[in-house]
Amino acid sequence: MKFLKKQDSELYDAMYSELTRQTENLELIASENFVSRAVLEAAGSVLTNKYAEGYPYRWSKKTGKLKYELYGRYYGGCEHIDEVEKLAIERAKEIFGAEHANVQPHSGSQANMAAYFALIKPGDTILSLELSHGGHLTHGHPLSFSGYLFNIVSYGVNKNTEQFDYTEIMEIAKNVKPQMILTGASAYPRKIDFAKFREIADEVGAKLVVDVAHIAGLIAANLHQSPIPFADVVTTTTHKTLRGPRGGMILCKEEYARDVDRWVFPGTQGGPLMHIIAAKAAAFKEALTPEFNKYQKQILKNAETLASSLIDREFNLVSGGTDTHLMLINLGKKGESPSGKKIEGALDKAGITANKNTVPFDTRKPFVASGIRLGTPAVTTRGMKENEMKKIAEFISLVYQNYDDEEKLVEIKNEVKKFCGNFPLYEELK
Ligand SMILES: *Cc1c(COP(=O)(O)O)cnc(C)c1O
Numbered sequence: 001m002k003f004l005k006k007q008d009s010e011l012y013d014a015m016y017s018e019l020t021r022q023t024e025n026l027e028l029i030a031s032e033n034f035v036s037r038a039v040l041e042a043a044g045s046v047l048t049n050k051y052a053e054g055y056p057y058r059w060s061k062k063t064g065k066l067k068y069e070l071y072g073r074y075y076g077g078c079e080h081i082d083e084v085e086k087l088a089i090e091r092a093k094e095i096f097g098a099e100h101a102n103v104q105p106h107s108g109s110q111a112n113m114a115a116y117f118a119l120i121k122p123g124d125t126i127l128s129l130e131l132s133h134g135g136h137l138t139h140g141h142p143l144s145f146s147g148y149l150f151n152i153v154s155y156g157v158n159k160n161t162e163q164f165d166y167t168e169i170m171e172i173a174k175n176v177k178p179q180m181i182l183t184g185a186s187a188y189p190r191k192i193d194f195a196k197f198r199e200i201a202d203e204v205g206a207k208l209v210v211d212v213a214h215i216a217g218l219i220a221a222n223l224h225q226s227p228i229p230f231a232d233v234v235t236t237t238t239h240k241t242l243r244g245p246r247g248g249m250i251l252c253k254e255e256y257a258r259d260v261d262r263w264v265f266p267g268t269q270g271g272p273l274m275h276i277i278a279a280k281a282a283a284f285k286e287a288l289t290p291e292f293n294k295y296q297k298q299i300l301k302n303a304e305t306l307a308s309s310l311i312d313r314e315f316n317l318v319s320g321g322t323d324t325h326l327m328l329i330n331l332g333k334k335g336e337s338p339s340g341k342k343i344e345g346a347l348d349k350a351g352i353t354a355n356k357n358t359v360p361f362d363t364r365k366p367f368v369a370s371g372i373r374l375g376t377p378a379v380t381t382r383g384m385k386e387n388e389m390k391k392i393a394e395f396i397s398l399v400y401q402n403y404d405d406e407e408k409l410v411e412i413k414n415e416v417k418k419f420c421g422n423f424p425l426y427e428e429l430k
Pocket of ligand 1: 031106107108109110112135136138184185186211212213214237247248
């Protein structure tokens with residue numbers, strides 16, 4: 001960052017400190033990851049300079065099919081940019097076996113917005129997963145566009161198993177008769193049966209949208225059932241398990257392709273972020289390699305080991321464990337245990353980054369919460385394996401037992417820093 005350093009030391013200092021934080025701390029936020037140098041290069045490239053409203057293709061009036069051709073854009077000079085977006089689109093389709101891919105959404109939230117608009121109208125009813133049971137803000141929270149524009153009815157997890165009960169969800173759907181059913185989650189540690197959701201959607205004549213933001217990498221590596229055969233539209237982020245740049249993407253059947261495209265641009269966005277689309281293309285190439293499959297398998301092995309080590313240390317996990325990349329510690333009821341907020345703060349002081357999270361049927365408010373969400377994608381990228389997960393469980397347990405002891409937390413922080421030093425990250429950037 002030599003130019004930044006010279007021209008803007010304030011900004012440089014803040015950014016350099018963030019690099020240091022990323023390398024010295026243990027990153028356990030389930031939705032975060034570390035991209036490769038190739039992805040970083042693409043994201044920091046001159047492609048940020050180019051306007052490219054439109055698409056690198058047109059829809060043929062004769063056949064109704066998509067045809068790559070120059071002049072699908074509203075601006076000149078797009079001949080190279082077109083190649084970049086084509087690479088991203090074709091790789092995305094190959095990874096997921098999708099009929100159509102739109103790689104332009106700036107974020108997962110915007111992918112969701114365009115997807116809903118392509119399928120239903122404001123005022124229609126969406127049946128979606130309750131936020132406090134693992135859903136996402138864009139699945140119907142009143143403060144999100146989704147809750148503002150649509151009539152939202154929620155399903156949750158079963159009180160005993162803390163997992164989806166598809167018979168229960170079917171009953172709710174039959175009563176509610178929604179125009180759209182939405183599944184996918186930000187804090188649900190178990191696999192989701194998309195075929196069952198298709199059955200439920202068909203039973204009540206609803207469209208099905210599946211938001212795989214968290215598990216896209218697992219699906220790409222065939223370690224989770226794919227939603228592609230079952231969903232009308234699939235949305236995702238590209239920066240979580242998929243390990244690409246921060247952004248969104250929509251995959252769909254050809255029959256929805258034109259509506260999805262229209263609702264991304266001009267429906268909800270202007271010019272696409274071409275440097276980010278280039279970075280998506282670079283990440284998608286990585287996702288097509290055997291190393292990526294191995295990486296995703298290791299994420300799951302690590303999550304399993306971390307979960308069982310935490311259970312051995314008497315932590316309570318929502319649903320009793322995990323079969324994905326993430327898990328939720330249930331710290332216990334209000335008045336009987338420290339809150340998620342308290343433990344998140346203590347972990348932070350010890351150099352361990354994680355987030356508080358509500359647990360199903362939480363007794364605390366969302367901003368305080370009774371849970372801690374942990375994920376293994378980022379530490380797995382650093383090269384950590386099962387033995388390191390056992391050590392991480394030990395660190396977490398130590399923090400939990402000493403959450404009010406500032407001195408002890410600093411002591412743990414030094415240990416964590418040493419531990420992370422064995423797994424170099426972005427060395428060349430320092
Ligand atoms: C992370 C996430 C999103 C939103 O992604 P942003 O890029 O932060 O807008 C949407 N849906 C789910 C299920 C997520 O976990």
